[in-house]
Amino acid sequence: MQFFRAASGGGGGVAGGWMANAVRHFSRKRAEDVRRINPKVPKEEAVEISKGLLQIVNDHGPLTVSDTWNRVKDAGISGLNSKTHMKLLLKWMRGRRMLKLSCGHVGNSKKFFYSTKTEEDSGVPTVPVLTTVKKSGSLSPKKGAKKIKQ
Template identity: 85%
Template structure:
């Protein structure tokens, strides 16, 4: 029963800190292992589809999932059954380190952009900053966040 008194402040204060750390640790979700994603098609077909998706992302810069889906429909890329299947393949490509996922904070919301690794490394097009925030002051970087280059 001594550990209960320590957690309530009756003994050592370190036990309460340990308990809070343990609760915080076990309440988090485990990170998803993107290397083990099943692309739902044979590997050869997944490689061909990923080449088409890479070409679309190289041509049009960083894109959101919905923008990528619109470009895929325009290009007539075969092998993709649905937007959900495309998202699964994008996650598979991320696990194989073909793509990079970046986040842009816009006011109180976030936008996620897929880009090729060569775009990021060569200083190519960066994630665009949208001017749809409620006030201009909300576009300034928050403490601990990096500024996005344009």
């Protein structure tokens, strides 16, 4: 018991660092393997449905799941049973690298968008360019600088 008290509290040394790393590592969720998603329909039908979904995402840009569902209902893609089935097929398409899933922060919440292009492909910079005006302190030369005679 003495080891755990020292490791979890302060001053555990090397053992405390190891214990903290082990707890952090094992508390994380494992990433989902999207390559093994079952589309719940035969592969030929899944390919036809994915062509329709891909066309919708290409035409209307980055879309959320609910926006995609509204467009699918308007387009009348046959073979989709429900919104849940569409989400499953979108995940299947992600596993086959047909779609990209990106996250956009809106206020305090996150929005996830499906798109066919990455930010590098579309020409949008990934890091926003900040333009700041640097204020100059004084116009006199710094201490120790020599004046140049002309």
